[in-house]
Amino acid sequence: MTAITIVVQARMSSSRLPKKVLLPILGESLLYRMIERLQQIKHKATIVIATSEDQQDDVIETFCQTKNITCFRGSLNNLLDRHYQVGKLTNADIIIKIPSDCPLIDPRIVDKVLDFYVENEGKYDFVSNLHPATYPDGNDVEIMTSEALSKAWQEAVRPLELEHTTPYFWENPDKFRLANVVWETNLDYSMSHRFTIDYHEDYLFIKRVFEELYPQNPRFSLDDILTLLQEKPEIYEINQHFAGVNWYRNHLGELKTISQEQTKLSI
Numbered sequence: 001m002t003a004i005t006i007v008v009q010a011r012m013s014s015s016r017l018p019k020k021v022l023l024p025i026l027g028e029s030l031l032y033r034m035i036e037r038l039q040q041i042k043h044k045a046t047i048v049i050a051t052s053e054d055q056q057d058d059v060i061e062t063f064c065q066t067k068n069i070t071c072f073r074g075s076l077n078n079l080l081d082r083h084y085q086v087g088k089l090t091n092a093d094i095i096i097k098i099p100s101d102c103p104l105i106d107p108r109i110v111d112k113v114l115d116f117y118v119e120n121e122g123k124y125d126f127v128s129n130l131h132p133a134t135y136p137d138g139n140d141v142e143i144m145t146s147e148a149l150s151k152a153w154q155e156a157v158r159p160l161e162l163e164h165t166t167p168y169f170w171e172n173p174d175k176f177r178l179a180n181v182v183w184e185t186n187l188d189y190s191m192s193h194r195f196t197i198d199y200h201e202d203y204l205f206i207k208r209v210f211e212e213l214y215p216q217n218p219r220f221s222l223d224d225i226l227t228l229l230q231e232k233p234e235i236y237e238i239n240q241h242f243a244g245v246n247w248y249r250n251h252l253g254e255l256k257t258i259s260q261e262q263t264k265l266s267i
Contacts, residue, residue, distance in 0.1 A: 002118065004045040005092035006038060006110075007083050009165075010100035011076070012056045016198050021100050022059065023203055025210050030197070031060075032067060033210065034103040040219055041107045043114050045096070048086050052076040078162045084153040087146050095149055097142040097165055103206055104195040105139050106222040113141040113181045125176040126169040131257065134183040137246065138195030139222065141181075142166050148176055160251050170257055191244040191264070193236075195225070201239040208235050242267065 010021045010031055021031040028036075031049070038047055048070045051057040057073070064071035072089065074082040087095040094117065098105065109129065117127045125148035129141050144152075148169065152161075156168040169176050183189075197203055212228055212235070213220040229236040244264035252260060 001044075002121065003091055003093045004043060004096065004114070005087060005090040005094070006045050006047045006096045006098055007086050008035065008038070008047065008049050008098050008100050009051070009079050009082060010049050010057075010060055011052050011054070012059060013054070014198075017200060017203065020197055020203065022063065023207075025103070025207055026214055029063065030103050030203075030206070031063065031100060033214075034100065034105065035067070035069060036218070037103070037105055037107055038098065038110065041110050041114070043111060043118075046070065046090050046092070048072055048090065049100075050074065050079075050082040050086050052082075077159075080153055080156055080162045080165045080168075083144075083165050084149055087149055092146055095144055095146065097140075097144070099140055099196075101197045102138045102140055102195070103197065104209060104225065105141075107219075108221060109135060109139045110141050112184075113143060116179065116181050117143050120179070123177065124179045126166070127179045127181065128166070128170075129181045129183075131170045131178070131180050132182075132262065133190035134188045136189040136193035136195050136222065136226075137191075137243070138197075140196075142169075144169060151175070158254070160254060164247065167255065171255065173257075191262075193226075193229075194239050194243040194245075198245070199239065199242055201242060205235065205238040208238065 012019050014020050022029045025033045049064050050072045051060040053073045054076050061071050072086050074085055113129050125145050127143045152168040161168040213224055246263050248258045248263040249265050
């Protein structure tokens with residue numbers, strides 16, 4: 001059986017919304033609500049929260065201990081190294097990167113990307129649903145084999161490759177066998193729907209979605225969210241002006257495989 005480790009990177013420092021991972025959602029932290037959703041996937045996987053050794057992240061380690069979630073602490077800025085070290089510690093065959101700013105991630109989408117990998121096991125080194133992205137922003141799934149991760153860990157040197165973990169894969173298609181899973185609807189909401197958190201308005205949006213859907217169905221899906229936004233467009237409007245804003249915009253001159261159309265340059 002393939003040993004799967006899901007790595008959720010989390011830290012308290014954030015230039016735009018400090019301490020965002022521990023903001024409250026229905027009596028629990030945003031990070032807990034996200035882990036709760038990841039625990040719903042059908043595949044058996046080890047979930048590890050990877051944080052930094054910085055003192056301000058002590059609170060994340062305490063959170064993990066309280067919730068009985070595995071915690072790893074490593075480099076503050078080298079997240080590629082954190083993924084690599086967690087993969088080694090858990091003897092993972094594949095490592096899945098799920099950012100901690102995706103509390104609305106649909107476990108069904110995680111399973112869909114995992115299903116593709118398992119059905120094609122041995123054919124790909126890296127499988128994601130982001131290159132190009134089609135799902136609403138905040139449903140990010142990137143799968144890498146331990147061998148590919150080791151290669152990237154040994155060879156990647158650029159700051160953006162170390163900080164964002166996976167650019168070395170999709171920027172080097174000559175070195176890795178790559179695959180991408182697209183949304184089966186043939187829609188592309190990656191630049192129009194924002195389910196991730198980086199600004200206060202994002203928190204208000206996510207909090208409202210949970211308050212509307214979670215009490216009736218803690219396992220609510222992407223379709224449930226989209227139906228809610230159709231029924232109550234005022235929720236969609238809360239953070240709509242940030243839709244399309246992502247970290248790519250600061251590195252367009254460095255990324256060969258990302259175009260200006262895949263990010264919003266101004267807010």
